Amino acid sequence: MVDLNKIVQAKRTIANFVNKTPFVLATKLSKIYESEVYLKKENLQRTGAYKIRGAYNKIANLSKEEKAKGVVCASAGNHAQGVAISAREFGIKAVIIMPEATPLLKVSGVRELGASIILKGDNFDEAYAYALEFAKESEMVFIHPFDDEFVQAGQGTIALEMLEDAPELDYIIVPVGGGGLISGVASCAKQINPDIKIIAVGAKGAPAMYESYKAKKPINSKSVKTIADGICVRDASPITLEHIIENVDEFVQVDDDEIASAILYLLEHQKIIVEGAGAVGVAALMNAKFKYKAGAKIGIILSGGNIDVQMLNIIIEKGLVKSQRKMTINVTLIDKPGALMKLTDVLKQANANIVKIDYDRFSTNLEYGDAAITITLETKGKNHQESVADALHSNGYEFRQIF
Known part of the structure; x- marks a missing residue:
């Protein structure tokens, strides 16, 4: 367990550099899930993620000689920043x-913050192995992202802030990758109030820590793949696993579809942009991964908001299709003037908004004189899509819904 006094000291150390982020009641989530759901918005932290807490606390505690050597770290992004x-x-x-x-x-x-960058390896663990070699050869100080008590103490300051703002919390929901965040948060919370339930949430695509928790011994994964890149860690740390076993009440997993749905929900209904790792706690709540009593006070850590714009676009588009607010259909028409206009008039009458049309008359699958029309439509849910289908059928159109 990370000593509470070290976490309190870390809070003093980082106070003038790290933001105290908002910890606010999410009214919509609270109503839906019959509880008081509070969101700790570390996505609004300097650099967009909680990692700055542990990194600053560690570097602040280096000796003058160590600082003169410079520092090295391995990271998928947030610890790096x-x-x-x-x-x-x-x-x-x-x-x-x-x-x-x-x-x-x-x-x-990271580059904008003045650091030198070396891209190496297919995942964090390969980058980590190279970073250790680099630090040794260059005689620089390695700053571990989670296997360091100063780092863990810095991350634990999140729990101090949460319990200052909401001292009667019943649950704290924490994302888990390498385990530095939950080591600090769980240690802090349990020393202040042993009755608080700590729920760890991992990604199914990076199951090492989850499987290790269940087995009570480190079990590494052969490979990892998840949109939650901030917790995409292949190997389990014996050091943080010990903290997790000691302090965590329940460890659950969420898959990429659940994570993506949570990202989209937070964007639409809470006006919050989070990355995959930052959304796993909300995903766990939305998919009933853990049990709680009605009226419970639940604190969820949104660990970061540094999501790639392209990934966010994919999540939005897939989410619109999944919620039946977008559909794409393929219709074969006789290739003559006015045929396309007649089709679009039918869609207009069905109140479906056309966002994209592709017109193909050259495919070898088509009869001579035919054209294949692929149309993407904005719709308003399942019932609306059914009414669009009825309108097309009633006007003699046969179509295939692509998605």
Whole structure:
């Protein structure tokens, strides 16, 4: 367990540099799930994620000799930005090793903070292995993203803030990748109030820590794949696993579809942009992954908001299709003047908004004189899509719904 005094000291250390982020009641979520749901908005933190807390606390506690050597870290992005901005604040050199698939937003964000970047490896663990070698060869100080008590204490300051704002919390829901965040948060919360339930949430595509928790021993994954890149960790840390086993009441998992739905829900209904890792707690609530009593006070940590714009676009588009607010159909028409206009008039009468049309008369699958029309429509749900289908059928159109 991370000592509470060290977490309190970390809060003093980072106070003038790290934001105290909002911890607010989410009224819509509270009403739907018959509880008091509070969101800790670390997506509004400096650098857009909680990692700055632990990074700054660690670097602040380095000796003068260590600071003179400079620092190295391995990160998929958020820890990297935390280390980079903290190193800049102390005027020391920082080299960041990032996986080659790291989103451009995070790479550019780190570079703008003045750190040097090396892209290496297919995932965090490969980048981590290279970073250890680099730090040793260059005689720089390695800043671990989670296996460090100063880092864990810095992350634990989130729980201090949550319990200051809502001291009667019954549950704290925490994303888990390497385990640094939950080590600090769970240790802090349990020392202040042992009755608080700590729910750990991992991504199914990165199951190492979940399986290790169940087995009570480290179990590494052969591969990892999830849209929650901030918690996409292949190997389980024995150090943070010990904290998790000691302090976590329940460990659950969510899949990518559940994470994507939570991202879209937060964007639409809470006006909050979060990354995959930041959405797993809400995904766990929305998909009933843990049980709680009606009226319970639930605090959910939104760990970060650094989502790649392209990924966000994919999530929005897939979400619109899944919620039946967008549909794409394929219709074969006789290729003659006015045929397309007649079809669009039918769609107009059905109040379906056309957002895209593709007109193909050259496909080898078509009869001579025919044209294949692919149309994407904005719709208002299942009933509206059914009425669009009825309108097409009643006007003699046969069509195939692509999605």
